[in-house]
Amino acid sequence: MLSKYNIVTLFPKLIDEWSETGIISKAHESSLFELSTTNLRDYGLGDYHQVDDAPYGGGPGMVLMPEPLDNAISANKLDINIFLTPSGDQLNENLITELHTFQSANIICGRYEGFDQRIIDMHADYQISIGQTVVSGGEVPALFLLEALIRKIPGALGNAESLLTESFTDGKLDHPVYTRPEVYKDKEVPSVLLSGNHKKIEEWKKNNLTDI
Numbered sequence: 400m401l402s403k404y405n406i407v408t409l410f411p412k413l414i415d416e417w418s419e420t421g422i423i424s425k426a427h428e429s430s431l432f433e434l435s436t437t438n439l440r441d442y443g444l445g446d447y448h449q450v451d452d453a454p455y456g457g458g459p460g461m462v463l464m465p466e467p468l469d470n471a472i473s474a475n476k477l478d479i480n481i482f483l484t485p486s487g488d489q490l491n492e493n494l495i496t497e498l499h500t501f502q503s504a505n506i507i508c509g510r511y512e513g514f515d516q517r518i519i520d521m522h523a524d525y526q527i528s529i530g531q532t533v534v535s536g537g538e539v540p541a542l543f544l545l546e547a548l549i550r551k552i553p554g555a556l557g558n559a560e561s562l563l564t565e566s567f568t569d570g571k572l573d574h575p576v577y578t579r580p581e582v583y584k585d586k587e588v589p590s591v592l593l594s595g596n597h598k599k600i601e602e603w604k605k606n607n608l609t610d611i
């Protein structure tokens with residue numbers, strides 16, 4: 400299982416705070432996974448710890464320079480290096496399963512206009528996108544990827560059964576779910592779910608899965 404993660408980022412606090420919340424913090428306290436951060440700024444160049452520079456050929460924004468990233472990644476050798484980039488492979492359950500065949504990973508967060516291509520050519524084992532839209536940095540995509548990975552580690556979820564029925568398992572989307580009250584603003588819970596008839600309830604659940 401992929402359970403040792405090092406996040407290379409300019410904003411390590413974001414990762415630290417996330418690791419202290421909800422099921423992730425419980426799994427962390429139970430040592431189900433190891434998490435460290437590498438502050439890219441510590442590998443910045445010169446007095447100002449520079450990590451970015453203007454793009455060759457012109458254009459908007461700044462580009463992450465190769466040397467700080469090269470040094471940060473080389474100082475933390477793990478099984479694989481995952482670069483987060485909108486142009487990467489789209490994240491899905493098959494990719495999560497494939498990543499879990501490794502033990503440890505650097506997850507590298509971009510910023511600004513992204514990475515100097517040479518650092519990707521030198522170090523990337525995987526380039527992953529979490530969706531066909533762009534956010535300002537790799538940290539939120541990294542947290543998304545981490546949660547998707549960690550919830551698959553045995554013991555991480557309070558109820559392991561959730562994993563068997565949730566969306567994207569067996570090419571289906573999960574059925575709708577309801578809780579109390581039985582009627583809310585004239586909207587009723589499907590009566591079969593209140594019937595106590597387990598066979599019928601299971602049938603209803605199965606019939607209400609949606610094909611992807």
Ligand SMILES: C[S@@+](CC[C@H](N)C(=O)[O-])C[C@H]1O[C@@H](n2cnc3c(N)ncnc32)[C@H](O)[C@@H]1O
Pocket residue numbers: 483484485486507508509510511512513514527528529530531532533534535536537538540
């Ligand atoms: C503003 S984006 C760079 C966008 C880049 N110029 C482009 O158009 O592809 C800055 C960083 O955010 C992260 N990022 C943004 N959107 C992402 C996505 N959909 N999936 C993964 N990472 C993303 C990447 O690490 C990226 O290097």
